[in-house]
Amino acid sequence: MNRIRVLVVDDSAVARMALSRILASSGRIEVVGAARDGAEAIKMARELRPDVITLDVEMPGMDGLKALETLAAGPWKVIMISSYTTRGAEITVKALEAGAADYLAKPSNISEIDRVSSALIEKIEAVAASTAPLRRKKRPIPPLPKACSALLIGASTGGPRAIITLFGRIKSPLPWPTAIAMHMLPGFTAPFAKHLAEKTGLPVIEVTERVIAEPGFIYVAPGGKDMLISSSGRNVHLRPDEPKATYNPSVDRLLETGAEVWGQGVIALILTGMGQDGLAGARAVRGRGGTVLVQDEESSVVWGMPRAVVSEGLAHGIMSPEEMADFLEKIRSMA
Structure with a gap:
């Protein structure tokens, strides 16, 4: 069975190492690269062609939302990694509208990242398993109900x-x-x-x-x-x-x-x-x-x-x- 190829993007070296360790431990995921900011993420994504990208929301230089403008058009799925802050939540909502497949809220203390490891792996496996865009099927329109309450x-x-x-x-x-x-x-x-x-x-x-x-x-x-x-x-x-x-x-x-x-x-x-x-x-x-x-x-x-x-x-x-x-x-x- 082919492992899911993941590119990790985070400006924190500690976070990149922690996320890479968690994902590699599943045995079903291969971390193919780690980027420090949005610009590097775009470059590495084009070179490595991952299945999934975990993209930090708040980064210096090109942040996650700006990088998503380019990454959302690619063949990979993007999962936003957000803080629990109000600003982090607001940016994440905009990213989900812009094409991110899902999001994960990470603890403020990166040493506690293991608490969300199962959720992150589950999300990556779910979005990776979803099929590529299909040709839309023509389906009959159901009868209209007489009223709606x-x-x-x-x-x-x-x-x-x-x-x-x-x-x-x-x-x-x-x-x-x-x-x-x-x-x-x-x-x-x-x-x-x-x-x-x-x-x-x-x-x-x-x-x-x-x-x-x-x-x-x-x-x-x-x-x-x-x-x-x-x-x-x-x-x-x-x-x-x-x-x-x-x-x-x-x-x-x-x-x-x-x-x-x-x-x-x-x-x-x-x-x-x-x-x-x-x-x-x-x-x-x-x-x-x-x-x-x-x-x-x-x-x-x-x-x-x-x-x-x-x-x-x-x-x-x-x-x-x-x-x-x-x-x-x-x-x-x-x-």
Whole structure:
């Protein structure tokens, strides 16, 4: 089995050594080079042709975001390595929109990098396993639901770019509330919500307390907490993180509580991401008569969550984010 070829980019020699050691220890990854800044990363990427590049966000000279402008056009996948600072989170959100496949938040003390070693290896293996761009298949457009009461969205790896692409085609606030559960760490969802609002002009809120679910608003679950729909359907509220839970926020819990309240009025979108979060939620939405759409493989960074829903026969339609936006606009026009 061929090992995954990785180029490590970080201005800290200690960080480069630590990351290289962690990746080499997996036995499935080969570190083919280490660059000190963005300019050197571009040069080495062209020479070494890695499968994956880990790219530090904040570096002197050419930083990670500037380097990504060139690297995103290459055949490799890029994973941003970010600090937990507000500035680091804001730059990371912009990088995810610009084409980075995923990100990892590194500890402020590099000596603690081993705490995130498993997550880094998992992310590298996931993005490396995703296929090269496929020729888009022509698929039938599913029937339009008679009405929509709420739009519920679940996403993980690649989700920020897919969501920004989707809402970038929405002309004005939708006539129903939208709730998003995306696998992001605490500290990263607020910059994402702010960036989504700035890019689209739509009202976007990171939920930090119980709020009324109003039409036109987009509610983003904060990292580390589940966002649920109250039994009355009037409120969006939070549940504290569960240490043993695989994902917080959970796509399943958002969809399950939404389906209980809005039934056939729910439209659920399962976007790009690793794992199967959203499968149980999609089953609940279908069981209550709602509509389930999944992102197509061609536009997904990792076709894991959508694949799980398709494999169970729960998807009404398979679409790109652009096609999902057009679908929602058609429903709006019927209202």
